[in-house]
Amino acid sequence: MHVRPASRPRRLASAVLAFGLASTLAGCVDDDPAGSGGRAGATSGVPADGVQAGRGSALEALDELEVKGRAPRTGYDRDLFGSGWVDTDRNGCDTRNDVLARDLTGETFRPGTRNCVVLTGTLADPYSGRTISFQRGQDTSDDVQVDHVVALSDAWQKGAQQWDGATRTAFANDPLNLLAVDGPLNMQKGDGDAATWLPPDTGYRCAYVARQVAVKVAYGLWATPAERDAMSGVLARCPDEPLPAATAVADQPETAPSDGASYADCGAVRAAGAAPIHVGDPGWRPSFDGDGDGIGCEG
Template identity: 55%
Template sequence: MARRFKRKYGVTPLERILIILLIAVVVGATLGVILPRINNGIAEITGRYTATGTAAETLNKLAVVDRPNGDGYDRDLFGFRETDDDGNGCDVREDILARDLTDVAYVTRNGCKVKSGVLNDPYTGKVIHFTRGQNTSAAVQIDHVVALQNAWQSGAKDWNARKRMQFANDPYNLLAVDGPANQGKGSASAAYWLPTNASYRCDYVARQIGVKDKYGLSVTSSEKRAMQSVLHGCPGQEIPAD
């Protein structure tokens, strides 16, 4: 009876070989995913940081500073929303809302203050119906693609007040986005935060690179690797036009 049980439920030599092969395939696939994330050297060898296009080329030209000094940062030193460069009577928040929203309605006829509109949010992919109001305006916020604090420790600390104000109010570095997503990003670089909308990550990283190049800002090694990893998935990615 024991021999009959063994023949019925035992594993044949062929089955053992198939099991070993299956285990080898699973382990190999797992290591292929995990090791590049653990070891940057392996990631370099496997090409996870290789990228093409003007965004990648520009990134490689940026200075790398791994111990940036953020001492003395104060958001007020940038003068955000304190300019009206186009002379229309509205600050840059209103200008960006008017640029990025669709179906825009204004508070007054021929005015520039946005009363309502629709945002196809690039960070989350959500459609947000914006309405101006004390309890509703924060649903759409204006994000500095390269955060002010990140800019400060990447070189803006050494700028004069005029250049900091120019940076803070430059439409090239501003996007209307989902309020909670903007709050979640805070001052994080690409090494620590990327849009949950994966289809926008290439454009997001390319714009950050464009901004840093325009203003001569640096990146950290981890920030650069994160950007390269994103750009690896979008060959030929271009820098956005100013």
């Protein structure tokens, strides 16, 4: 097992800004929102100035949220927000492993994955206040899950139906909207908003709601009247709670630069004599790694 070396160069990788910039350059317009790098307007879903979260207090920002009823859940599918965890910041690691590396302490990594696949670590769980040991494995990985603070289904019913696929993928992998948390509590939360679920640790509720406000403001999502009232009630007890800024996925080790290799599928990897392909190798794609072990196209 490899512990992240303290002296190894690291970089900050912001999935929302990197992915959003590519989408913006592709020419998305105001009523068909771009990726998470640019705010096209009140209905676009994404801010042009790099996510204006971080200014003022969360309570002040709450006034920016549009308030109206929940749209039908009809048509929702997780894959509409990208196929699982993807490598939007192109650092060679998928978003789940990036977030685990950010939020756990004392983490170790699977050998041969260039410090991408997290094997073990310790989580100071923000939702319960407990300390949880993480160990990757079929029966243990779900002890720690990566939560979408604003659930994808909730987003779908409050504005995301109008987004393009690039924006939804950026949203699902945006570190501002992701936290490693207690797995059972994440399952309990489901797609609940602030009106139906809050962390059991009351000391974390202000920060939790502030993050939800930041995400919704950043992406132009609305809130229901009950949700808005619940948010206001929590933040009234902490009126100076700051609005979280757009965050980078934690410090990650530099990965080997790409030599321009690109493979459409595992057949192309094998034809090029590059199989098995590892996380960080030129041409790597998370879709090559069906079992999540950091090694693709093994068969």
